[in-house]
Amino acid sequence: MVTMTSHERMTAVYQRHEPDRVPIFDILWDSTIERWYAEGLPQTVDWETYCGIDRFVDMTLIDTSPRFEPRIIEETSTYLIDQDQWGQVKKNFKPISTTPMHIDSYIKNMRTWNAAKSNMKPTSDRVDWDAFKKNYPIWRASGAWLYIAPWFGYDVISTRMINSETILYAMADNPAWVADMCNTGCDLSLALLDMIWDAGYHFDELLWWDDMAYKNGMFFSKQMWRNILMPYQKRTIDWAHSHGIKAQLHCCGNINSLIPDLIDLGLDALNPMEVKAGMDPVQIKKIYGRDLVLRGGFDIRNWESSLKAGEDIRIKLPQMMKGGGYIFSSDHSIPHTVNLDTYIEIVNLVKDSGSY
Numbered sequence: 001m002v003t004m005t006s007h008e009r010m011t012a013v014y015q016r017h018e019p020d021r022v023p024i025f026d027i028l029w030d031s032t033i034e035r036w037y038a039e040g041l042p043q044t045v046d047w048e049t050y051c052g053i054d055r056f057v058d059m060t061l062i063d064t065s066p067r068f069e070p071r072i073i074e075e076t077s078t079y080l081i082d083q084d085q086w087g088q089v090k091k092n093f094k095p096i097s098t099t100p101m102h103i104d105s106y107i108k109n110m111r112t113w114n115a116a117k118s119n120m121k122p123t124s125d126r127v128d129w130d131a132f133k134k135n136y137p138i139w140r141a142s143g144a145w146l147y148i149a150p151w152f153g154y155d156v157i158s159t160r161m162i163n164s165e166t167i168l169y170a171m172a173d174n175p176a177w178v179a180d181m182c183n184t185g186c187d188l189s190l191a192l193l194d195m196i197w198d199a200g201y202h203f204d205e206l207l208w209w210d211d212m213a214y215k216n217g218m219f220f221s222k223q224m225w226r227n228i229l230m231p232y233q234k235r236t237i238d239w240a241h242s243h244g245i246k247a248q249l250h251c252c253g254n255i256n257s258l259i260p261d262l263i264d265l266g267l268d269a270l271n272p273m274e275v276k277a278g279m280d281p282v283q284i285k286k287i288y289g290r291d292l293v294l295r296g297g298f299d300i301r302n303w304e305s306s307l308k309a310g311e312d313i314r315i316k317l318p319q320m321m322k323g324g325g326y327i328f329s330s331d332h333s334i335p336h337t338v339n340l341d342t343y344i345e346i347v348n349l350v351k352d353s354g355s356y
Contacts, residue, residue, distance in 0.1 A: 005143025006054040010204065010327075014246055014268065014293055018324045022317070022354030023145075024053040024347060025295065026329045031097035031336040039340040051340075051347050055144040059203050061128035062192045064150050064185060066116035066161070068106060086160045087116060097336055102163050110177055116161075120184055122191030132201050147205040147248070148193065152185030154178075154229050155210045164219070171224050179228045186232040190239050197243060205269075206240040206247050213253025215277040225258065230265070237266045248295070252332065254278040263291045272296030274331045282319045285326070294320065295327035303330065303338045306345045313346070317353050328354060 004012070004020045012019035028036075028047065037043055041050055048055065065085040073089065074081040081091045087106030092098060107113050139146055151160065157178070158167040170178050193206070210233070212218055218225065233249075240247035248269035249262065254277045262270065273279040273296045281297025288294075297320065302308040320326045328350050334343065 006056065006145045007143050007204070009054065010145040013324055013327060016290075016324045018321075018356040020356060021351055022321050023327045024329070024350055024354075025056050025327055026053065027333040029097055029333060029335050030095040031093075032334050032338065034095045035336045036340040041340055051344055052351070053347055055142055057139045057142075057144045057146050059132075059139075059146055059148045059196075059201070060150060061131045062148075062150060062189075062196070063126045064120075064152055064189050064192065066107075066119045068116075084160075086156075088160060088162075102159075105162050107161050108166065110174070113177065113181060117180075117184055120188050122188050122195070124195060126192055127195060129199075132196070132199070136201050145205070146203040147207050148196070148203045149207040149209065149250075150189035150192065151209065152189045153182055153208060153210045153232060154212060156185060157181045159211070168219060171220055171228060175224070175228050179231075182229060182232050186235060190235070193239065202243075202245075204245055206236065206245060207250060208236055208248075209250045211250075211252045212258070213251060213255045213277070215254055217254050217257060219253075222257065222261075225261075230261075233262075234265050237268075240268075241266060246293075248293075252277065256284075259284070259288055259292070263288065267292065269293035269295060269327075271327075272329065272331045275299040276301065276331070279331070281331075282316055285320055285322075289323065289325055293325045293327065296329045296331045298328070298330055300330040300332050300334065300338070303334070303342060303346065306342045309342070309346050310349055313349055313353060317350065321354055321356070 002020065006023065009019040009023045013023060033047060036047060041047055066087060068083065068085050068087040070082065070084050072080065072082045079091055079093050081089065081103065083089045088102065089104040090100035090102055092100040107116050158164045167178060237247040246268040248271065249267055250271050252272065252274050256279065270292050273281040273284060273294060275281070275297065276299060279297065281294065285294060298312060298316065302312050317328070
């Protein structure tokens with residue numbers, strides 16, 4: 001079979017055709033890239049090219065935040081406490097290697113939300129037009145799969161703008177407030193995407209990040225999802241389809257109970273199928289493989305050992321790739337516990353075992 005470009009490979013995946021091989025995608029922690037530099041990764045070459053994975057280009061050169069002024073509160077050689085553009089004060093290690101510790105946030109109630117909301121207008125200066133103009137022709141000529149992933153929705157308001165406890169209480173006590181925050185972010189994001197699309201910068205997929213679950217299931221009831229989250233998620237999927245592109249959802253945790261509803265909304269793809277949260281990618285493939293393209297599902301905890309990772313891949317990959325519709329990646333992202341040589345071994349094994 002002729003070797004395909006990443007765009008050709010992904011197009012085949014979404015058409016449920018079998019490409020030349022399974023596409024390979026993943027995301028690194030900052031601390032992982034630092035480790036890999038120390039292990040020989042050249043700083044002059046992007047890690048995806050060096051490791052030989054597919055070319056996915058993230059075109060998210062937009063700002064969907066309330067635009068608070070970022071400021072550093074405390075910084076040492078090992079950690080950073082700062083306030084970001086979302087108004088959240090957080091602490092994290094250096095280089096970034098964990099989910100940040102929430103300390104405080106500007107938005108706490110309707111009054112502070114309304115002040116922040118007044119800054120969330122879809123103005124042209126929220127788009128990095130210079131970067132689009134410079135890079136877009138290069139991206140397209142490279143045969144890359146182009147996606148855009150704006151920040152909005154439940155995940156953003158509960159982890160970037162406020163905190164999970166406040167939002168979960170509010171979903172019961174003041175659902176209109178939560179819905180307003182979700183819808184405002186969605187409105188802003190889609191308006192900016194309209195600007196980008198109308199300027200001729202087209203992409204292949206709209207992805208959004210919306211963690212709604214943990215290892216025991218959803219954070220909230222199905223009825224709360226229908227009343228508060230489903231409307232903006234449906235609008236997101238409809239926007240993608242009206243522009244002839246695909247819609248992919250990232251949702252960590254155990255969302256088995258929500259998958260049929262997401263299919264009913266028209267969702268095209270789902271990631272990351274988090275094994276440690278109770279997701280069984282092989283079973284999901286058997287039940288929903290005709291309806292959803294799937295990405296992920298390989299337990300990142302195995303990737304500290306090429307032997308464990310290899311055993312997992314040899315068992316599950318043939319079942320996941322059957323009939324197309326699958327993109328290989330970890331079930332979350334790659335932490336600094338994974339060394340460079342092991343990851344390259346994993347990539348090479350997937351290319352060998354994942355060839356059609």
